[in-house]
Amino acid sequence: MIEGKLVRLRALRADDVDAQVRWRNDPEVVHWATGSDPLFGPVTREAVAHFHEIRLRDDPRAQQTFTVEDLADGRAIGMVDYRDLDSFAGRATVGITIGERDRWGGGYGSEALRLLLDHLFGALRLHRVELDTWSGNERALRAFRAVGFVEEGRRRESVRVGDEWYDGVEFGLLREEWTSRG
Numbered sequence: 001m002i003e004g005k006l007v008r009l010r011a012l013r014a015d016d017v018d019a020q021v022r023w024r025n026d027p028e029v030v031h032w033a034t035g036s037d038p039l040f041g042p043v044t045r046e047a048v049a050h051f052h053e054i055r056l057r058d059d060p061r062a063q064q065t066f067t068v069e070d071l072a073d074g075r076a077i078g079m080v081d082y083r084d085l086d087s088f089a090g091r092a093t094v095g096i097t098i099g100e101r102d103r104w105g106g107g108y109g110s111e112a113l114r115l116l117l118d119h120l121f122g123a124l125r126l127h128r129v130e131l132d133t134w135s136g137n138e139r140a141l142r143a144f145r146a147v148g149f150v151e152e153g154r155r156r157e158s159v160r161v162g163d164e165w166y167d168g169v170e171f172g173l174l175r176e177e178w179t180s181r182g
Helices: 014-024 027-034 045-056 108-121 138-147 175-179
Strands: 007-011 064-070 076-086 091-098 128-134 150-161 164-174
Touching: 007 108, 014 027, 014 045, 014 076, 064 108, 076 108, 091 108, 108 128, 108 138, 108 175, 128 138, 138 164, 164 175
Parallel strands: 091 128
Antiparallel strands: 007 064, 064 076, 076 091, 128 164, 150 164
16 A cells, blocks of 8 residues: 555455446546547446456556545545556556546645655656646646646647547656656
8 A cells, every 4th residue: 555645545456346437437537537538438337347357467567556545534536557667668657537526626636646656766666657638638737747747749639529639748757857856
């Protein structure tokens, strides 16, 4: 377990499936997490359970998903993950979803991301962490910059949300930037 002031990151458990089904079938969560990507949701409980089973067997040397748990009440409120870990190049890609809308805007996601970054730059000794989002997700853009990520590029009009096109926004963070943040 990795613990902060608001949240803890813990290993996935079987009882997390119900929360994941709820988040993946909430149109607003899907909208902000993926730009309404129809491959993210809606989904059946069986599909989420299958995904969950695969995640339980992840090799942490390549990827891992953590449940974000609210310290105040022990409720699962989201997930963070790292994937595409390349130990030779010292990099990985991260993702975060806070699925409980009543926890949006309260610093839970930012703290969960900081805890994950501490783990990746500390325990796993990575050199670089990457993530991406879409240009319409202004809350995520602000949060990623506030944590220390630097915008490194855009894929113009690469994300479709309904009938509109948005840029895919690529971010990176180097270990020296993370450790020097004070």
